Amino acid sequence: MDLRLTGRVALVAGASSGLGYAAAEALAREGCRVAIVARTPSALRHAAERLVAATGAEILPLPADVSVPDEVTRVVAETAARFGQVDIVLANAGGPPPGRFLAHDHLAWVRAVETNLLSTVTMFRAALPEMIERRWGRLLVITSLSALEPLPGLILSSTVRAGVHGLVKALSDEAAAHGVTVNAIAPGMFGTDRLAEIWEARARNSGGSAAEELAKGLSAIPAGRLGDPAELGALVAFLASEQAGFITGRVVQIDGGQGRAL
Ligand code: NAP
Numbered sequence: 001m002d003l004r005l006t007g008r009v010a011l012v013a014g015a016s017s018g019l020g021y022a023a024a025e026a027l028a029r030e031g032c033r034v035a036i037v038a039r040t041p042s043a044l045r046h047a048a049e050r051l052v053a054a055t056g057a058e059i060l061p062l063p064a065d066v067s068v069p070d071e072v073t074r075v076v077a078e079t080a081a082r083f084g085q086v087d088i089v090l091a092n093a094g095g096p097p098p099g100r101f102l103a104h105d106h107l108a109w110v111r112a113v114e115t116n117l118l119s120t121v122t123m124f125r126a127a128l129p130e131m132i133e134r135r136w137g138r139l140l141v142i143t144s145l146s147a148l149e150p151l152p153g154l155i156l157s158s159t160v161r162a163g164v165h166g167l168v169k170a171l172s173d174e175a176a177a178h179g180v181t182v183n184a185i186a187p188g189m190f191g192t193d194r195l196a197e198i199w200e201a202r203a204r205n206s207g208g209s210a211a212e213e214l215a216k217g218l219s220a221i222p223a224g225r226l227g228d229p230a231e232l233g234a235l236v237a238f239l240a241s242e243q244a245g246f247i248t249g250r251v252v253q254i255d256g257g258q259g260r261a262l
Helices: 018-029 041-055 069-083 106-134 155-178 193-206 210-219 229-240
Strands: 009-013 033-038 059-063 088-091 137-142 180-187 251-254
Touching (some): 009 018, 009 069, 009 106, 018 033, 018 041, 018 088, 018 229, 041 059, 059 069, 069 106, 088 106, 106 155, 106 180, 180 229, 229 251
Parallel strands (some): 033 059, 137 180
């Protein structure tokens, strides 16, 4: 299917590795020009080189910390300055640290809100006005299955990302009439650095090994395997497509059947 994304401009955050990288690659393969954001300049530059080599697309690496509002505003402006517009935004960052309720102090809660909720608000606020003017836009955010069904040791993620789901639904009501869709993607378990961090934290808690925790995790997935980041990238590209213009205000799960809610 031609997703009719050729020439569109995408801004993808958290894109030097993992799910964000896979999303940037999928959008680039579909013909988008893509600005990618992460904090570490060397890793981001390397990611940009790999994306250019793999897709031949125009890739703009913009080092920034999305938990800092001025940096978010800057990258949206720099993307528009370089490519003329911003059609697609994928809000994403590292997940909040794993751990049980009493392990997190006040600062950890503030950081989680800044990194995983307010970063999304700021990216959407910066990009939406021009999308409304052009009457076309796709606002997307990566959240987590843990925001739909609490998972062990992910209380920061469950709490803060439930707020992101509220934002997505409420904002979609305001944006839909302007041709702008707003959706969240809630992944289950994918083979990325983030997941390794979670197995290690669970192993510290249980006194077992990370491999045992991985085996336990896999047993909760009917598909019997971890997700491939490219599968999430393909979902991002579809939700960004012309054909997905009637899908808005949704949290789309991609989890190999792990989610239990009907
Ligand atoms: P990852 O492999 O650790 O990648 C995180 C990316 O975000 C890196 O490029 C990182 O680069 C960047 N980043 C982190 N903090 C940032 C910040 N403040 N500003 C800008 N960029 C930032 O993680 P992942 O597995 O792709 O996960 C991405 C998101 O999906 C996370 O929020 C995670 O909680 C969520 N998620 C993942 C899974 C999974 O199975 N992997 C499941 C559910 C939800 P720098 O460190 O250089 O900034």
